[in-house]
Every structure is written in structure tokens, then in C-alpha cells.
Amino acid sequence: MQLTADIQNYHFNHILLNAAGVMCQTSTELDAVLASEYTGAVVTKSATPLVRPGNPAPRYYELNNGLGTINSMGLPNEGFDYYMNYVSAKETYKPIFFSIAGLSKQENITMLHQLQDADFDGLIELNLSCPNVPGKPQTGYDFEATEQILTEAFAFFKKPLGVKLPPYFDIVHFDDIAAILNKFPLAFVNTINSIGNGLVIDQTTDTVVIKPKAGFGGIGGTLVKATALANVRALRDRLNTNIKIIGTGGVTTGRDVYDHILCGADLVEVGSQLAIEGITVFERLEKELTEILTKKGYHSLDDVRGQLKIIS
Ligand code: RRO
Numbered sequence: 042m043q044l045t046a047d048i049q050n051y052h053f054n055h056i057l058l059n060a061a062g063v064m065c066q067t068s069t070e071l072d073a074v075l076a077s078e079y080t081g082a083v084v085t086k087s088a089t090p091l092v093r094p095g096n097p098a099p100r101y102y103e104l105n106n107g108l109g110t111i112n113s114m115g116l117p118n119e120g121f122d123y124y125m126n127y128v129s130a131k132e133t134y135k136p137i138f139f140s141i142a143g144l145s146k147q148e149n150i151t152m153l154h155q156l157q158d159a160d161f162d163g164l165i166e167l168n169l170s171c172p173n174v175p176g177k178p179q180t181g182y183d184f185e186a187t188e189q190i191l192t193e194a195f196a197f198f199k200k201p202l203g204v205k206l207p208p209y210f211d212i213v214h215f216d217d218i219a220a221i222l223n224k225f226p227l228a229f230v231n232t233i234n235s236i237g238n239g240l241v242i243d244q245t246t247d248t249v250v251i252k253p254k255a256g257f258g259g260i261g262g263t264l265v266k267a268t269a270l271a272n273v274r275a276l277r278d279r280l281n282t283n284i285k286i287i288g289t290g291g292v293t294t295g296r297d298v299y300d301h302i303l304c305g306a307d308l309v310e311v312g313s314q315l316a317i318e319g320i321t322v323f324e325r326l327e328k329e330l331t332e333i334l335t336k337k338g339y340h341s342l343d344d345v346r347g348q349l350k351i352i353s
Contacts, residue, residue, distance in 0.1 A: 054135075056081055056308050057080055068127050075131075084310070092123070110313040125159060157197060188224070204231065207237060222280060229286065237259050269301070274305060292326065303345055
């Protein structure tokens, strides 16, 4: 079974990879994702210009019964130069996504200039949707700011650039964000980041489960699958066909991967379940996906991608 995908000139031998933030902060973790036989690529932890420790602990919590996760990591990362050194030294046939999340437009533009000038030949993911830095709203919910940063970026940036988006919840917001994104030669759109500012309560102690922001944090895992699928589907329907879609959110089984592809995803990322299960999740998910495709008599993902049926 061929489980492959392409974004511009980049070929992916497998469609699964980590979601930014999970198993990708250190070179050891990045190496582990690249070394898995079942990943098609790796994405780095979103970088800021300088190293950041992130928010105080506890800042990550797994809900009971595999429902999902809440996090308020607060962008802990080793700093832009660390990831630049990593990708520059790395010899791998797998594409690398270099994720950046500056705390201001200027920080993002500065990092994009550095990426433009470097001999890094992978893809770049501009994270417009971190929900967890106190005092910093998610750019992806500010349509004017989103258009502004993309206008400034594409004035000079020539490498394959995509954006990581927050989830949208209203049809008019799908329409509006797609209209903006379609103005730019984006290589891909990654949807969704965690659902921002959820709240989880410990029933024994009546206390929030994470410390930052009085317990508010980004929700991932099974709880967000329906929202993730809706965003993949809505954006696939609205975006130019040359903008590829990375589906992220709620992937814990091969069926979840299949559903993302049905909605139009080209690649599928695993966040919470990778954190919970570890690197072997990729093998399990690919095997479960292959079983579903075989049972249905499909030979390629092209038979499935975007083929979601609706009730007439
Ligand atoms: O580091 C984080 O708190 C974080 C980031 Br940058 C993000 O984009 N999404 C998320 O759930 N957590």
C-alpha cells in the first residue's frame, strides 16, 4: 500500500508525523521522530529567537479515559539557533518542517529573514496559534494581523511556507480566513492547533490541573477530533488546490487518520497521542490505516482523499 503525499517538490514516503510541540524540543527527540520507519517527516518545536523555559509546572495533564490533554507549556524551546544548527547538520531524506512562533510580528519577520538566507532546504511552518503565552493573543483569530504578517513575509520570502492555524467555529470565519490565505502562495495550511483556553478540574480536590493562566490551557486529543475534521474539511473546500492541508487533532486510531484524509488532509500529525503512547504510535496508526484501506478495497490514498460523502 502506497501511503505517500507531496507538498510542492517535497515527497513524503509516509503521511504521519509529530505535531509541533510533541517530541521535538531537543535533538534527541527530533532524531527519534526521524528514525521511525513510519514517519514521513518531522516538525520542530516552535522556535522563538531566544531560548525560553516556558510556563511554570504543572503545565501538561492527561485526562482520564484517553479523552485528551490540556497544556500550557508556554513555548518552551531551545531558541532559533539551536534548531537552525540541528537542521543544518542533519542528513536525512525526510523533509523537515521548521516551526517558528515569534512573540511579535517583528520577531517572526526576523526569523523568516534568517531562514531565507540560510541553506536550510526544508519547509517552514509559521505558528499563528499558540494559546498559552500570557498576554499574547492568537494571531490566527485576528484576521487583519494575519493578512499583515503574510503580506510582509511574502514580500521577500521565497521558500515553502505554511501556517499553523487555530480552530475556527463559525462558517463566516472559515470563509474569511480562507479568503485571506488564498491571497498568498502558501505551500500548506496546518489545522488545527489545540483548542485554546479550555479548563479541566480535578474532581477530588476541586482544583484546576495546570498552574499557568489559572488553569486555562490548550485542549488536544479525542476531545478535539470533530473540530479538527470540520476545519480540515472547511478549509479544503475553500482553499486553492495548490495549498496542501496538514490535518492535526484528535488522532488516536487509524480510523482517525482515515477520517482526516476523507476530509482532505494530505499529511496527518499526531500530538496528544504521541505524548501519551510514545514513538510506536506511528507504526500502530499506519497499520490500522492500511487495514481499513485494504478492507475497503482501496490501493492508494488518492482513492480516499477529500472523498467525504454528504447526505443529499
Ligand atoms: O508551547 C505551548 O504552550 C503551545 C504552543 Br507554542 C502551541 O502552538 N500549541 C499548544 O497547544 N501549546
